[in-house]
Structure formats: structure tokens, C-alpha cells
Amino acid sequence: MSITAVPLRPxxxxxxxxxxxxxxxxxxxxxGAAWAGTARYIYQTTPSGLxxxxxxxxxxxxxxxxxxxxxxxxxxLENGQVFDSNAGQQPVPMPASDGAMIxxxxxxxxxxxxxxxxxxxxxPRLAYGERGMPPTIPAxxxxxxxxxxxxxxxxxTMRAMMQQQMLQQQMQQGGAGGPGGPGxxxxxPPGGR
Numbered sequence: 001m002s003i004t005a006v007p008l009r010p011x012x013x014x015x016x017x018x019x020x021x022x023x024x025x026x027x028x029x030x031x032g033a034a035w036a037g038t039a040r041y042i043y044q045t046t047p048s049g050l051x052x053x054x055x056x057x058x059x060x061x062x063x064x065x066x067x068x069x070x071x072x073x074x075x076x077l078e079n080g081q082v083f084d085s086n087a088g089q090q091p092v093p094m095p096a097s098d099g100a101m102i103x104x105x106x107x108x109x110x111x112x113x114x115x116x117x118x119x120x121x122x123x124p125r126l127a128y129g130e131r132g133m134p135p136t137i138p139a140x141x142x143x144x145x146x147x148x149x150x151x152x153x154x155x156x157t158m159r160a161m162m163q164q165q166m167l168q169q170q171m172q173q174g175g176a177g178g179p180g181g182p183g184x185x186x187x188x189p190p191g192g193r
Contacts, residue, residue, distance in 0.1 A: 043121060046111075050104050051121035058116025058149055063096045066155040069109050070094075073147045083136045083143075091150045093158075102127050105145065112149040120145045 043051040063069050070091040075084040086092050094101060096109045104126030112118055124130070124140045132139035153161075 043119075046107065048103070048107060048126060049123045050107050050126055052108055052111060053119045054116070055119055055146070056115070056117040058113030060114045060152065062111060062113055063109050063149065063152045064154075065097050065110070067096050068093050068153045068155065068158045069096055069112065069149050070151040070153070071109070071147055071149055073145050076144045077137065078142050078144070087146075093153075104143070105147075108145070108147060109149070112147070112152070114149060114152045117146070117148045120147060 041053070043053045045051050070093050072087050072089070072091050073085065074082060074087050076082050094105075094109065096106060098106060100106060101109075102122070104120060104122030107126070108118060108120040108122075122143045122145070124142055127141060127143045128137050128139075130139050132141060137143070
């Protein structure tokens with residue numbers, strides 16, 4: 001049995017270094033492509049523990065504690081069960097002030113801009129905590145919300161809109177002056193005006 005040996009030429013000086021640099025560059029490109037492909041699935045975490053992912057960035061200023069945000073949302077438990085939703089319905093006005101809603105939802109609203117769509121993950125302490133919201137939300141439940149901020153309205157603008165609406169309702173009910181006022185058929189209460 002004979003073995004035929006094929007002589008190999010010696011590797012030129014610097015070729016091994018070029019090979020390692022090429023492999024390192026290839027590895028960096030692969031890591032970059034993997035990161036770019038999964039970046040939309042990465043959640044950011046606030047100091048309070050709220051996790052959020054921007055599905056669509058909005059425009060304009062972020063909501064503040066004095067704003068009202070008109071939202072469409074879907075709330076789910078960790079197992080994916082939907083416990084509340086107004087998707088496909090009229091948007092709901094939600095104040096972004098402290099104490100108006102559960103802490104995590106309020107904090108999430110303040111991250112958003114008009115037109116933004118976020119996914120929020122609330123740990124139990126930012127949701128309903130140890131008490132839960134029986135029978136729908138068990139104690140110590142983490143919650144997930146998909147929230148679309150359709151409109152962000154400053155408190156002063158909202159107050160003016162509500163006053164105008166109340167004035168229109170009063171006008172439709174027979175006048176803005178109340179009982180016995182101008183345009184009202186109601187009798188004047190005893191003791192006069």
C-alpha cells in the first residue's frame with residue numbers, strides 16, 4: 001500500500017491574521033443581523049419595573065400627568081387570556097394623572113405620544129398586587145396591555161370641551177339660567193331669586 005503525499009505550500013506571512021480578521025468580521029455581521037432581526041421584540045424596563053415595547057412610535061409631545069389620553073387597549077393575563085378590551089370600539093378617555101388608574105398603566109401612558117402603539121408589561125406591584133381583581137384578575141398577576149394612544153389632550157383643553165358640552169346640554173334642556181332663568185318655563189322657587 002502506498003500513500004502519495006501532496007506537498008502543501010507554506011502559508012504566507014500575515015495570511016493567518018487576515019483569516020482571523022475575516023472570521024471576526026463575519027461574526028460581527030452575524031451578530032448585528034441577529035440583533036436587528038430581534039430588536040423589535042426587546043422590552044425596555046423603567047426604574048419602577050414597567051416593561052414596554054414600542055410597536056409604533058407616535059408624534060408630538062409625550063402625555064403628561066395633566067393630560068387626558070384617548071386610548072384603545074386590550075388587557076391580558078400572563079396566560080394570554082383577555083380580561084378587558086375596547087379594541088374596535090370608541091376610544092376611551094383616560095387621565096394620565098397619578099391615582100386615576102393602576103400605576104403601571106398610568107406610567108405607560110406617560111411614555112406615549114399621539115398615534116403611538118405600545119405593549120406594556122406590568123409586574124403585580126404596578127397592577128392590582130396582592131388583592132388582584134377577583135374574579136377576573138387573580139392575586140399577584142402580571143398584566144400585559146396593548147395600548148394605542150389615538151389622541152393626547154391637555155387638561156385645560158379637555159376642561160374647556162367639557163364646559164362647552166355642559167353648556168350645550170343646558171341650552172337643549174331649556175336654557176342656561178336654570179329654574180326660572182331666561183328661556184326656562186320652570187317656576188321660580190319660593191323666596192325668589
